[in-house]
Amino acid sequence: MSTLKDIKGIIFDYGGTIDTNSRHWAEVLWSKYVAHQVPVDKESFREAYVFGERALAKYPFVQPGHNFYDVLAIKAKLQMEYLALQKKLPMDEALLQSYATKVADSCYEYVLDVLKVTRPVVELLAKRYKLVLVSNFYGNIQTILKDFGLFTYFDDIIESSVVGVRKPDPAIYKMGVDAMGYDAQDVLVVGDSFSKDVVPAKQVGCRVAWLQGEGWGGEVIDESLPDVIMTDLAQLPALL
Incomplete structure (x- = not known):
């Protein structure tokens, strides 16, 4: 697995990643x-x-x-x-x-309860990296982020219902990379869904930290595809 020490920015998924810490x-x-x-x-x-x-x-x-x-x-x-x-x-x-x-x-x-674990991770990483959120959501993700004290940590938000593109279409991750302003290889994507986060992010050229947990089932998994595999978002800072 490759090193993540030289990444410049991080794209976070929201649902299943920040709010449930790997549970579908x-x-x-x-x-x-x-x-x-x-x-x-x-x-x-x-x-x-x-x-x-x-x-x-x-x-x-x-x-x-x-x-x-x-x-x-x-x-x-x-x-x-x-x-x-x-x-x-x-x-x-x-x-x-x-x-x-x-x-x-x-x-x-x-x-x-989960946010007691995941919010400090986002807060810490926001001090070290540019953060962008890429999420399939319903048009209210900004309200949710503000409600949970997360909004100020993200430099940009790419929400499916706003931009008209949904995961697993890699185009939504390309939008995230463009918003980041870095080369895709310098951007780390953090997400829980193998098919909706890992696969399209790798297609765009990003590196990926897969938050592996209790999934929906039925996915074909190739554990060689993500750059690192975690089971808890709290493990991420030590990998960077």
Whole structure:
């Protein structure tokens, strides 16, 4: 694996990287379904999760002023309504809202705990490197970063719903490199998704630190592709 000692700038992914420190959001949500005894099986949940993500990408449920709790509440409500329509949960509005609120509340608390680990890493690296964020998100990433005290650490933000390009299209990482103003080989990309972060970033010519964790499953993995592999974002500063 190559050295990262000579990099000049860092591109961070957000979801699954800064907010969950390597856990895919589907796994985080499912763990809260289990914790709050939402009576559905995992396959039904996966279908609801995919439905919700597609709906959020297609329709403007999330507005620029929504913070992360708002996003979680909207996601959970969409999932519960889908499960009810599929007859996996009772068509009881009060019950569905109760489940959605419990899941959103506990997911938000989870993120606040994770940020105690990941925010200091971003803060430290912002003192040493130019940072750019590249994220598939809903048009409100700036609100979320401000809410979580992260906004000032990034020199630029490339958000899929704003620029009209989504990962895994390598063009979004090319935008990140252009915003950085360095050669791609001098830029390190940090992300949790092998197919959406590692592969397109390498196609653009960046170096990559893969935050390997609890993924969605089904990806073809080539561990020789990333320059370094981590299991915790807190490991990153020592690698640089």
